[in-house]
Amino acid sequence: MTQETILEARNLSKAFGGLVAVDNVNIQIRKETMHAIIGPNGAGKTTLFNLLSGVMPVTQGRVLFKGEDITSLPPHKRAHLGIGRSYQITNIFPNLSVLENIRLAAQAKGKDNFKLFSKADDFQQYIDKSVEVIDTVGLSGREFFLARDLPHGEKRKLELGIMLACDPELLLFDEPTAGMSSEQVPELINIIRKVVQQKSRTAILVEHRMDMVMSISDVITVMNQGRVLAEGSPHEIAKNEQVQIAYLGDLYGELT
Amino acid sequence: MTENINPKKNRFLTNFQDERIILVFLVLLIAFPFVMNLITGTGLNEGVTKFWQGQFIVFFIMAVFAMSYDLLMGYGGILSFGHAASFGGGAYTFALLMKHWAPNFMSNYRIMVGSINITEAIVLIFVFLAVLLISILIGLLFSATSVRLKGAYFAMLTLALGSALYILVKATDFHQWTGADEGLHGVPVPLWLNPTQNRLTIYFISLIFMFVCYMVMKRMVNSPTGRVIIANRENEDRMRMIGYNPVVYRTIAFVSSSIFAGLAGALYSIWNTSASPTMISAVMTINALIMTILGGIGTLIGPILGAAIMQTISQFFYTWFGARWPLVFGILFILIVMFLPYGIVGTWRLKRLDVKNGWKRITGMLSRKE
Incomplete structure (x- = not known):
């Protein structure tokens, strides 16, 4: 301390x-x-x-x-x-996969946000980062579930994951x-x-x-x-x- | 755990089947005039063959307009009722310049490369650059309104902005330029682009235009930027909290969508050799909305399908029901929305995923037991 x-x-x-x-x-x-x-x-x-x-x-x-x-x-x-923040009321991207939810957050700090004509999934560094975060919050195996389909407890973990992926x-x-x-x-x-x-x-x-x-x-x-x-x-x-x-x-x- | 993370194979929003389907359609559409020619025996530039080429040209152009609307609404989650402003803006920019500026310029200047006169080509390129510029400006104008307003208030303002432009082109004050109510007619287009004499050329130009626009938009929605635009649709607050400025991404969505719509408008103006107030009216926006909803919001291929259905239906319904056809179409539309709330392509994708997941669960269960 x-x-x-x-x-x-x-x-x-x-x-x-x-x-x-x-x-x-x-x-x-x-x-x-x-x-x-x-x-x-x-x-x-x-x-x-x-x-x-x-x-x-x-x-x-x-x-x-x-x-x-x-x-x-x-x-x-x-x-x-x-500064990262998680919400009291679950605040996620409901119609995107768990991976995409976290990948978006991982991408935010990068320099690739304005590449209009390259493929988002080709940026392996964000996916690696997301997988790491997914592991940390204990959502492994749920990567391709839609966020809205997760049970409440896992939505809370996803909420945490989104915040963590920004590396605050x-x-x-x-x-x-x-x-x-x-x-x-x-x-x-x-x-x-x-x-x-x-x-x-x-x-x-x-x-x-x-x-x-x-x-x-x-x-x-x-x-x-x-x-x-x-x-x-x-x-x-x-x-x-x-x-x-x-x-x-x-x-x-x-x-x- | 991590070895099976390959988003390229597991992407939810994109799929490779789309590209294959669209390639098949491309081949079919390229062959269409020639097949028609063989079957009916009418020449490529006459009778039934020519008529259906015309129908398809309108379909191609409308498909691009509907796709541009889908880019805005389906991916960006931005519901604008003034989208026709971009389409009509493109059409009017093209028509105005071609009618009032190009003839003067071409009679005064002659740009030669060797013995070839390229004045016309230069003029066309310039006019299309102007269309691009105006589209970008209209996109910026609309995105400026979205900075502070949300939801219904924003939708109302876009409607008002669109109507303002509609009133502007109808204003009698500018009659000598815009033709007010009647619009601009007899826009001089180069001979090789003349829709009556060289319809097949326009057919292929608009077909390629649609195809290229589809590929570009598909690419855009899967780009890092496109994904953030989708995030704007999903949850604006959250997007802001992880470090994206929603205004910036909404502006990108607006401007790019406006560019596609503007180019479609300019092409529509070539096809009609005119620009009329209907092209900029709210009805035009509603048409794009209907096509998008019919085909499936946020699918890109859906609006193409929606435009095709709209074009076919309006053609046949008009012969069957006369001027009352929109009434019948309205009922049909309500039924489609009731039974297929995600549109044709959207519903199909949802079900397909269910089927796929079902199989995955079965194989997963079997492999676990072993």
């Missing part, structure tokens, strides 16, 4: 009309950490993600990636800088296990852990499964009603009284 900051949000705010979804958020993501963002529904986690990945324009504040201001950079340029330095996971059954979750967690540690990447994770968050993250930020409530190691967060009242208390109360 280093102390270097890879992504920073300064006084970040987003308002939808009168509703302030993200309210003056300051957050620093250190390099090579697994940073989880938790909070009850409507806490502004996904909105924060949309601001960090550039899907939505910010109302106020700045976003810095490796010290560079990227606040007004569109998503495709952020992707080129090395910073991965934004928006509820990677959303909708998965509890038996499938450990496998996906292992994959996530592997891909983040393997290439010393940094990950930001929005997740609802507390056991998962507690076990894999290095730092946890708790959000509530658009604000940062607390930040610290999993251990510190679990002990934090404010957090317990706002969020964990409810959940653990239900469980016990």
Whole structure:
């Protein structure tokens, strides 16, 4: 773990009309950490993600990636800088094969995007890369399935694969296990852990499964009603009284 | 695990059978006028043989127009109701220059290579370059509207843009140039391109034109760029997130599609020796839409088939039902869409894949047991 900051949000705010979804958020993501963002529904986690990945324009504040201001950079340029994002709602290319889904992502950073008259399948480097990614996320044997025909759990893996094929330095996971059954979750967690540690990447994770968050993250930020409530190691967060009242208390109360 | 990853053998969207089928058709179509000539005994440039050549010429040109529409809608997922602007734009550019500029130029200048007068050829090349330029400009104009608008709003704006051009060519203010309502008639074309005297030449030119356009478009949709254009159809948000700028790829789709449509329009203008407002009207776009849906969206070969069906049906239905034929055709179209929602080629491909996968599963099961 280093102390270097890879992504920073300064006084970040987003308002939808009168509703302030993200309210003056300051957050620093250190390099090579697994940073989880938790909070009850409507806490502004996904909105924060949309601001960090550039899907939505910010109302106020700045976003810095490796010290560079990227606040007004569109998503495709952020992707080129090395920010990858997966979605809470499965967001894939439904009528293309699994291989093509990932191959497209692998091709994005290459220099062959404007070759109108050569055959896409002749660029072996992207296919090799895709096969490697398919192996990593555990979709081997599914290469020629249409993405829409995959079961939900595998769609989530494909979602992950698309992000990985872009070879990002910073991965934004928006509820990677959303909708998965509890038996499938450990496998996906292992994959996530592997891909983040393997290439010393940094990950930001929005997740609802507390056991998962507690076990894999290095730092946890708790959000509530658009604000940062607390930040610290999993251990510190679990002990934090404010957090317990706002969020964990409810959940653990239900469980016990 | 990885040794069987050969996308060239397992491509889903492309298949080699297409090329073989189209080659067979090419040979048949080349032979057609001569076979007709043998069967009916009428000369190559008279009677039934000549009439059917005409029908086929329209089919070839319409096929290219429908394919260009498919490139935009079927592959790019861009539903434009103003696509006829490119077709009509090409037709009008050609007709206007040939009628108002070329005769003056040819009477004032004479460009010779040795003893051969190449003025006419130079003029034609120049006019086609102008058609190309106008098509690119129209493509850029339409893609500019897609930067901010999506879905129905975008479709409405393309309709409005198309209609604006339609009104422009119909404007009485420019009557002396465009002929307003009547359009431009009697466009002087070189003798060797004259549709009455040298119909066979146009027949082969438009046949080759269709074939070349098909091959080029086929190549384009399988290129790295084409694949990204397909991704735009599938999921624009995701495409942006993995690092592609959708606007850039939509512009490429628009401009290339517009070029094909514009060239088809220019050829149509040669065939008719005229350019009329119908060529630029929304009806023209709807025709391309119908042909594409009939044959199968996103198949390229489908629109060719759709154009052939449209051309044949309109011919026969007109003799059977008279002026009310579109009514009967409408019912037929609804039935086809109901029973074959992916069009003729599209449905066939879907079923074929099912059959193929079925066999694969059976052989897979058998080999696993051993």
